[in-house]
Amino acid sequence: MVNDYLRRHDGVITLAQAREVGLSHAAVQRRVRSGQWVRRFPGVYFADDRPYTDAARVRAAVWSYGPHATASGLSAAWWHGLTQFAPDRVEVTIPRNSNGRAKPGCRPRRRDLAPSDVVEIRGVRVTNLALTVVEAAARDGGARLLDAALQRRVVGLSALWRAQLRHAGRYGSPRSRLLLQAADAGARSAAERILHKLLTAAGITGWKADYRVGRYRVDVAFPQCKVAIEVDGFAFHSGPSEFQNDRTRQNDIVTMNWQVLRFTWLDLTQSPERVIAVVRAAISA
Template sequence: MLDAYLKRHDGVITLAQARAAGLSHSAVRRRLQSGHWVRRFQGVYFADDRPYTDAARIRAAVWSYGPYGAASGLSAAWWHGLTQFAPDTVEVTIPRGSNGRRRPGCKPRRRDIPSADIVEIRGMRVTNLPLTVVEAAARYGGGAKLMDAALQRRVVELRALWRIHLQHKGRYGSPRARRLLQASDDGAQSVAERLLHALLREARIDGWKANYRVGGYRVDVGFPVQKVAIEVDGFAFHSGADEFQIDRTRQNDIVMLRWKVLRFTWLDLTEHPERVVALIRAAITA
């Protein structure tokens, strides 16, 4: 029974679990002294007859914070299968008032999460999918690609992300999560166009016209003298196959008229405005 338990849980076991399986303190101590088990955290052990995988590392970290700890952020995203690479630092959300201190390789966040927003996957507590997406996307290493991928794969709906975001306002990363959700919304493109205009004015770049006609199309911003067109895109999940093909045909037609085309997303404008300005300057002065 113990071997089956260890196999199901990546070789990780807590002292409480070992006692529940019938092991005494002395039996646990003998396993540690013989090297069959290794102490990863206080009260958390790893059966050292197998590789210490990312799953084992994350599980050990989460379990080290007790029965009410839950993987969150990028740790939860990896556990849900939303990201390919496990984070180096394991984020664990624990209830307010918990006395869990920061441990090597761990980042505890104290917050009371309703039980409805916690799920158990492979025997470990994890924030549910909508909360995981909005929190992990706001972390460094997550970002727009994570949220966009979740929406494209239809593992979660945008309205569910907005609902969970509003339910958990004030958490760490909330402002950036809001910007990402706004970028995913249907009105993002018109907002992005106004942001682009503001960036151009702030950078004192002139010679451009908004909604400029090039051939049979209108581009978001056009530089008639330099023949540079700037287009603002929304997130990929808004476009189906037909829209994608129409958009590429449109861009090819504009390029055949000897115009350069630069494409930016809402997030380019909000997260990397200096890069956007630098690219536009390079294009209009080339």
């Protein structure tokens, strides 16, 4: 039973869990003294016959704060499979009345979560998908995580707004709100306004907004050098039919000897210098 438990839980086990599968405290200590198990945190052990993976590290950190501890933020995002890499420090949400303190490699947050805010995945409590995405969006690189979650349809915008409003006073809430507003129906128009400001601030002239090319209108055009710029909101707004229409439209414009550049809201907000460099290269070619 012990080996099966360890196999299913990344080699991590707590003292309470060890007792549940039939080991006494003395039996646990014998395993520690012999080097079979390594004490990672008080009351949390790792069977040292396998690699100490990120999954084991996150699991051990969460379990070290007790049965009501919950992985949150980027830790929860990684556990949900939304990010490729686990964070260096594991964010763990613990109840306000708990006495947990900071531990090596851990970032505890004190707050009370409603039962509906928590799900259990592979034996670890994590914030539910909507709350995880909203909170992770406030971290560095979170805008791309939000965009990816919406593109993959793993969570809907309405669920994200509900999570945002339920936890409006939390850390990072203002940034999450701005991202959700940008991801809402006005994302494309917001992206156009950002592009206009970037071009003006960079001193780039000769462009016209909402310019007609053949039977289409492009968001920004440089008529003299035939460079058209199309801007998108978050990519999830494009379904299969819209995607095909955009590509047909772009191909038609290209056949009229125009060069077409496409930028997303994320390009404009996360990499504005790169956007301006691409535009300068295109209009000077």
